[in-house]
Amino acid sequence: MPENASSLRVLPWSARPGARAWRCEPAPSRVRDFHAALPDYAPTPLVELPLFATELGVGRVFVKDESCRLGLPAFKALGASWAVHRVLAERAASGDDAGTVTLVTATDGNHGRAVARMARLFGQRAHVFVPRGVHPQAVSAIAAERAKVTQVAGPYDEAVRLAAGASAAADSVLVQDTAWPGYERIPGWIVEGYSTLCAEIDEQLTAAGVAAGPGLVAVPVGVGSLAQAVITHYRSRPSGRGPALLSVEPEAAACVLESLSLGAPVSITTGATTMAGLNCGTPSSIAWPYLRDGLDAAIAVADPDAARAAARLAELGVSSGPCGAAALAGLRAALTGAGADERRTTLGLGPSSVVVLLSTEGTAANPHSRTGSGTGC
Numbered sequence: 001m002p003e004n005a006s007s008l009r010v011l012p013w014s015a016r017p018g019a020r021a022w023r024c025e026p027a028p029s030r031v032r033d034f035h036a037a038l039p040d041y042a043p044t045p046l047v048e049l050p051l052f053a054t055e056l057g058v059g060r061v062f063v064k065d066e067s068c069r070l071g072l073p074a075f076k077a078l079g080a081s082w083a084v085h086r087v088l089a090e091r092a093a094s095g096d097d098a099g100t101v102t103l104v105t106a107t108d109g110n111h112g113r114a115v116a117r118m119a120r121l122f123g124q125r126a127h128v129f130v131p132r133g134v135h136p137q138a139v140s141a142i143a144a145e146r147a148k149v150t151q152v153a154g155p156y157d158e159a160v161r162l163a164a165g166a167s168a169a170a171d172s173v174l175v176q177d178t179a180w181p182g183y184e185r186i187p188g189w190i191v192e193g194y195s196t197l198c199a200e201i202d203e204q205l206t207a208a209g210v211a212a213g214p215g216l217v218a219v220p221v222g223v224g225s226l227a228q229a230v231i232t233h234y235r236s237r238p239s240g241r242g243p244a245l246l247s248v249e250p251e252a253a254a255c256v257l258e259s260l261s262l263g264a265p266v267s268i269t270t271g272a273t274t275m276a277g278l279n280c281g282t283p284s285s286i287a288w289p290y291l292r293d294g295l296d297a298a299i300a301v302a303d304p305d306a307a308r309a310a311a312r313l314a315e316l317g318v319s320s321g322p323c324g325a326a327a328l329a330g331l332r333a334a335l336t337g338a339g340a341d342e343r344r345t346t347l348g349l350g351p352s353s354v355v356v357l358l359s360t361e362g363t364a365a366n367p368h369s370r371t372g373s374g375t376g377c
């Protein structure tokens with residue numbers, strides 16, 4: 001696109017003044033202890049990238065690198081492990097655990113693989129529904145966890161509907177990372193599971209001399225469950241000015257941005273995107289009130305922006321797939337081009353601000369990635 005055409009383009013952006021003053025209840029603290037006791041647990045790295053701080057005109061930039069989390073190349077196992085643990089504990093408590101259970105889910109890739117891994121780890125079965133657009137290697141990775149895989153010709157929302165239907169079979173439980181009215185408890189556990197990631201960031205920033213916490217956190221968003229966890233973490237603190245929270249979606253699947261612009265949750269028709277894990281058409285019902293009230297801003301980025309961001313991260317030694325790199329792509333888009341000064345002010349960013357980018361997957365998670373070796377976790 002010629003320079004003048006790109007600068008005339010209206011940025012997909014929505015902002016909510018006052019989000020930093022909004023407060024909610026915290027996540028339960030025992031989640032971290034549960035994760036810490038898992039065989040493959042270790043905090044993922046929080047990598048400081050001073051070059052990005054210079055480029056973005058802020059004080060310090062850190063990237064939370066989720067390219068190897070509990071033995072898988074994306075953050076999703078945090079939610080799946082806690083939710084599966086809660087489901088199985090509940091079955092045991094009700095004396096309903098005589099045989100194995102089938103954990104059913106739909107996925108854009110990472111969540112399904114995590115559920116399949118947890119099913120295997122806990123001696124259960126998994127049945128995973130995969131929509132169109134998920135790379136064949138990602139599908140194979142789910143099958144390699146010994147899950148039954150059903151490929152769906154339609155988009156993610158349709159895969160979720162089919163998974164929900166299949167979970168009505170005997171000895172089956174839907175472990176879905178999105179909620180809707182009537183199905184909210186298990187997605188709530190998944191959100192709780194993600195809280196470990198935020199707890200680690202607190203400790204890592206303190207160790208890096210940033211005891212006051214970050215000034216901005218950028219989060220890649222599909223249905224908004226991870227963002228709900230991040231909002232819960234930073235907006236449940238009793239005092240102090242929390243960070244600005246920025247959600248980043250693909251332009252082809254910006255259901256949260258669209259919902260925020262309309263002031264109500266809506267389903268959209270999604271297109272194709274390399275950011276496969278973010279290719280969702282409907283915000284989670286339990287995430288919506290948090291997204292509406294607790295996000296400072298939402299932005300959408302195009303596939304080439306995410307690819308460029310992934311390439312930059314790779315140059316600096318961080319393995320990041322297109323979804324993971326979306327956080328950097330979104331922040332870069334917000335802080336450049338026409339209206340950038342106003343957006344910087346909205347986000348409360350100054351020359352000494354500390355920024356945290358959540359890089360939610362490594363290149364190995366998403367074979368759509370053109371950068372990196374695809375190896376790693």
Ligand SMILES: Cc1ncc(COP(=O)(O)O)c(C=O)c1O
Nearest residue numbers: 110222223224225226277360361
């Ligand atoms: C790598 C990656 N990043 C971010 C997300 C977004 O999470 P959520 O759907 O909770 O918004 C996903 C979801 O699958 C993902 O796989």
